[in-house]
Structures are given as C-alpha cells and as structure tokens.
Amino acid sequence: MPRTDAMLADRRLVAAQDRLGRGLVKAAVAGAQQRVREGVTHPRDAVDVALSLLPPTACGLRPVVNATGVLVHTNLGRAPLSPAAVAAITAAAGYTDVEMDLADGRRARRGRTAMAALAQAVPEAGAVHVVNNNAAALALAATALAQGKEIVVSRGELVEIGDGFRLPELLESTGARLREVGTTNRTALRDYQDACGPGTGFILKVHPSNFRIEGFTSQVPVRELATIGPPVVADIGSGLLRPDPLLPDEPDAAGTLFQGAALVTASGDKLLGGPQAGLLLGEAALVERLRRHPLARALRVDKLTLAALEASLLGPAPPVRRSLHAGAAELMERAERLARRLGDRAEAVSTVARVGGGGAPGVELPSAGIAVDQELAVRLRRGDPAVVGRVTGGRLVLDLRAVDPGQDEIIAAAVERACT
Numbered sequence: 428m429p430r431t432d433a434m435l436a437d438r439r440l441v442a443a444q445d446r447l448g449r450g451l452v453k454a455a456v457a458g459a460q461q462r463v464r465e466g467v468t469h470p471r472d473a474v475d476v477a478l479s480l481l482p483p484t485a486c487g488l489r490p491v492v493n494a495t496g497v498l499v500h501t502n503l504g505r506a507p508l509s510p511a512a513v514a515a516i517t518a519a520a521g522y523t524d525v526e527m528d529l530a531d532g533r534r535a536r537r538g539r540t541a542m543a544a545l546a547q548a549v550p551e552a553g554a555v556h557v558v559n560n561n562a563a564a565l566a567l568a569a570t571a572l573a574q575g576k577e578i579v580v581s582r583g584e585l586v587e588i589g590d591g592f593r594l595p596e597l598l599e600s601t602g603a604r605l606r607e608v609g610t611t612n613r614t615a616l617r618d619y620q621d622a623c624g625p626g627t628g629f630i631l632k633v634h635p636s637n638f639r640i641e642g643f644t645s646q647v648p649v650r651e652l653a654t655i656g657p658p659v660v661a662d663i664g665s666g667l668l669r670p671d672p673l674l675p676d677e678p679d680a681a682g683t684l685f686q687g688a689a690l691v692t693a694s695g696d697k698l699l700g701g702p703q704a705g706l707l708l709g710e711a712a713l714v715e716r717l718r719r720h721p722l723a724r725a726l727r728v729d730k731l732t733l734a735a736l737e738a739s740l741l742g743p744a745p746p747v748r749r750s751l752h753a754g755a756a757e758l759m760e761r762a763e764r765l766a767r768r769l770g771d772r773a774e775a776v777s778t779v780a781r782v783g784g785g786g787a788p789g790v791e792l793p794s795a796g797i798a799v800d801q802e803l804a805v806r807l808r809r810g811d812p813a814v815v816g817r818v819t820g821g822r823l824v825l826d827l828r829a830v831d832p833g834q835d836e837i838i839a840a841a842v843e844r845a846c847t
C-alpha cells in the first residue's frame with residue numbers, strides 16, 4: 428500500500444495541495460488507497476488515480492449549462508453573471524476600497540459607486556439601498572416602517588415564492604400585523620381605504636410574479652393606492668428597472684415610482700441579471716430610515732455583490748437580458764447547426780422558453796433547441812460541465828435560449844460523449 432505521506436509528497440499532489448488545500452487532496456489519496464486495497468488499482472498507479480479523483484475546485488458547486496429553456500432558474504442559481512461582473516468580482520476579491528476614499532484616505536460610504544450606478548439607472552428614486560435579497564428588503568421595510576403597526580395588503584397578493592417561502596409569514600415575523608383586504612380574485616380601492624388608519628404602517632403591493640389569476644378579477648394599481656395616504660411599498664419582484672416591450676405586464680421600478688410608490692423592492696438576480704441582492708429604491712427619507720435601522724447591518728451585502736451589481740448595471744447587457752431578447756430565427760439557426768454537427772443523434776426543434784420563477788408568468792418566448800434520446804438526460808446531467816435540459820414527449824430537449832452561444836460547442840461535445 429502506497430503510504431499517505433509519500434503520496435502527498437509527489438510533485439503533482441504537492442501542486443494540487445497549493446491549489447485545493449491539503450484536506451481535499453488527502454481525501455483523494457484515501458480514495459486511491461481504497462482502490463488499491465480493493466485490487467482495482469495497481470499500487471504504482473495510486474498517484475494517477477488520486478489526481479483523477481481531485482475535484483476541479485475547492486468548492487462543491489459545479490458549473491451547469493442551462494438548456495432548460497427557463498431563463499431565471501432558481502435551482503440553477505438564477506441569473507448567470509456577465510463577464511464584466513465576473514471581472515469586477517475578481518478585482519474586488521482582494522483588499523479593495525469598498526469603504527475608503529483613496530483620494531483622502533478617509534472612511535467613505537460603503538459601496539458608493541454601486542449605489543451611484545443604481546441611482547443613475549433609476550433617476551425617479553430619491554435614494555437607493557441594497558441588501559441581501561428581496562426577502563431581506565421586505566423584512567427591513569416591514570421592521571423599520573410597520574413594527575407594531577399594520578401592513579395593508581390584498582388577499583390576492585399573499586404569495587408563496589418557492590421552497591415554502593411565504594411572504595405573509597416573513598412580514599409577520601418582523602412584528603408587523605397583516606391587514607388583509609379584498610378577496611383572492613378581486614380587491615377594490617374602497618377595501619384599502621376602509622382598512623387604512625392611524626395604525627397603518629404602509630400599504631403593500633406585491634407583484635404576483637409566479638402565477639396568474641384570470642377571469643373575474645380586479646386589482647388596484649399603485650397610482651390609486653398612492654392617493655390613500657400611507658406610504659405604498661411595492662414589491663415588483665423581478666428587478667426590471669425600466670419597462671421591457673417583451674414583458675408588457677411586468678412592473679418596472681421607474682414606472683412604479685412614477686405612479687407614486689414610496690418604496691420599491693426587487694431582486695438583483697432575476698431579470699436585472701445581476702448577483703443575488705435586494706434593491707430598495709424610493710423616497711430619500713424612507714430609504715435613509717431603512718439604511719439607518721439596526722437590522723440593516725444584518726442584511727448588508729458584501730463587496731463581491733456590490734462589485735457584480737455595479738458591473739451588471741453599467742457594463743454590457745447581462746446574459747439574462749441577452750437571452751430574453753435573442754431572436755427566435757437566430758436560435759433556430761444555432762439549433763440547426765448543432766443538429767447538423769450531431770447527425771442522426773439530434774434533431775432541431777422549435778420550443779417554448781420561459782422567464783421562470785423570476786417573473787413574467789405565462790409569457791411564452793418562442794425558442795429553439797435540439798431533441799435527443801431521453802436516455803442521455805442522466806449522463807448529461809452528471810457530466811462536466813453538467814448539461815441540464817427538459818424531458819418532453821419521450822425526448823430530451825436542450826433549449827438554446829438560456830445558453831450562451833459560446834456554449835453550443837460544449838453541448839455538442841457533451842452529447843457526443845454521452846452517446847458513446
């Protein structure tokens with residue numbers, strides 16, 4: 428049996444320890460020794476086997492090619508970052524001037540350039556703040572503005588987002604009381620007016636971002652809610668800063684503020700295409716109250732988030748936005764090229780892609796992809812990088828809308844490997 432210390436002293440495994448740390452390399456060595464013990468590996472090959480067992484990085488997360496046709500896929504990490512955002516993260520990874528003005532050497536406002544970029548993107552906001560995610564933004568608003576008071580909200584907007592996350596429970600956990608008004612399908616201005624009074628902290632408007640109620644329905648727009656008196660807090664969900672002609676029913680931050688919302692909350696990693704973050708935009712005095720609240724410190728974002736958010740706002744369009752706006756004909760061309768390359772193993776097909784849990788429920792985006800034998804699904808999912816598609820009609824469809832064109836070749840190679 429090759430000794431552990433002798434194996435760890437091998438030049439290649441020393442280099443691996445510099446890259447991955449001793450623990451991961453020792454685990455791979457133990458795995459190789461186990462194979463020697465079982466007689467599957469010759470002792471002389473133990474180091475080679477240990478090298479083959481090393482993980483690619485010191486992190487268990489593996490890269491995935493998202494061929495599901497769902498642009499914002501929560502299980503796959505929502506928005507992929509743009510190369511500009513990745514470069515910004517790398518630049519900020521070391522020591523960085525996140526809270527120092529290098530010109531005069533004094534303390535400066537944390538993340539001021541990211542805040543300036545957000546403020547510039549939405550001039551309708553008197554001030555902006557960024558927290559860990561949209562749930563944190565809502566928790567902060569409820570704590571700072573409605574603790575011991577009431578949040579008036581329509582019964583049609585008491586939503587569950589996913590993984591059992593229920594907005595009403597989050598809001599009540601802050602010590603605010605929910606005052607539900609209206610019914611599931613219909614709520615009128617009168618319902619809100621009757622419920623509002625001295626005990627009202629704010630009126631909450633929640634965008635139903637992952638479902639639709641159709642038929643005999645009515646909701647009250649922010650424009651009308653803003654006439655009642657208490658501040659209107661609007662959770663727009665997906666993080667569109669300005670209207671998008673492709674998504675006419677999706678509220679945007681600028682438009683919602685223009686309608687009279689005192690505060691808008693949104694996610695950074697949905698349609699905005701940035702890192703996980705909760706955006707708060709609104710009246711300067713309100714935002715300042717939130718920023719100064721003790722809880723704000725517990726919800727603070729790190730320098731990497733600030734870096735990625737700023738680059739997503741100022742840099743080239745992030746991948747989610749590019750995927751959203753890709754033309755169906757261009758996607759079909761890519762699918763046909765892939766299908767030609769793969770011969771009888773794949774067929775180009777028209778598909779329907781979706782925005783996903785991040786917003787725009789019901790919006791169908793015409794798309795294209797390749798259909799392959801559904802038996803390949805498991806092998807592709809377990810490959811490196813993993814390729815995840817969706818099984819429909821007895822075949823595995825790899826939808827190209829959420830796939831960067833630079834990854835088409837990776838898909839072709841992965842399918843070829845999975846076929847052999």
Ligand SMILES: *Cc1c(COP(=O)(O)O)cnc(C)c1O
Pocket residue numbers: 560561562563588633634635636637662663664665693694695704705784785786
């Ligand atoms: C996604 C979503 C949330 C939760 O946002 P996170 O950033 O995941 O915390 C809250 N409200 C709405 C309307 C959403 O769409």
